[in-house]
Amino acid sequence: MSEHEHNHSHNHVHGEDCGHDHSHDEEIVVAFSDEEGNEKEMVLVQTFDVGEDVYALLLERDNPEADGFILRLEEEDGETVLVNIEEEAEWAKVEAAYNELVAAQSEEE
Numbered sequence: 001m002s003e004h005e006h007n008h009s010h011n012h013v014h015g016e017d018c019g020h021d022h023s024h025d026e027e028i029v030v031a032f033s034d035e036e037g038n039e040k041e042m043v044l045v046q047t048f049d050v051g052e053d054v055y056a057l058l059l060e061r062d063n064p065e066a067d068g069f070i071l072r073l074e075e076e077d078g079e080t081v082l083v084n085i086e087e088e089a090e091w092a093k094v095e096a097a098y099n100e101l102v103a104a105q106s107e108e109e
Contacts, residue, residue: 030058030082032069047073050097056082057098070094 028044042058045068049055059068071082072094085091 029061042069048097048101050094055085055094055098058082070098 030042030044032040032042034040041061043061043064044056045059046057047054048057054073055070056073057068057070060066070085072085074081074083085094
């Protein structure tokens with residue numbers, strides 16, 4: 001999964017108070033703009049913990065097969081925001097945890 005192509009730092013997540021375990025009936029959509037200013041709707045499909053931090057996997061609403069984004073969830077002024085993973089060491093830990101999660105889910109199927 002390639003993640004280092006996004007250019008957004010804080011995006012507010014509305015419609016949740018992120019205690020995780022998002023109901024599959026409730027779709028959380030976040031709008032992102034790319035370098036050319038084109039807006040894409042991304043759907044939060046999963047959250048997972050790495051240490052004490054929580055991360056969110058977002059996939060493009062109209063193209064779920066495209067590469068997604070993994071962003072850190074943080075509380076800021078009482079709201080949940082999505083934050084870029086800037087440091088390579090953090091990204092390496094998150095990518096390893098995500099790959100383990102995917103492998104575990106594949107084994108369950």
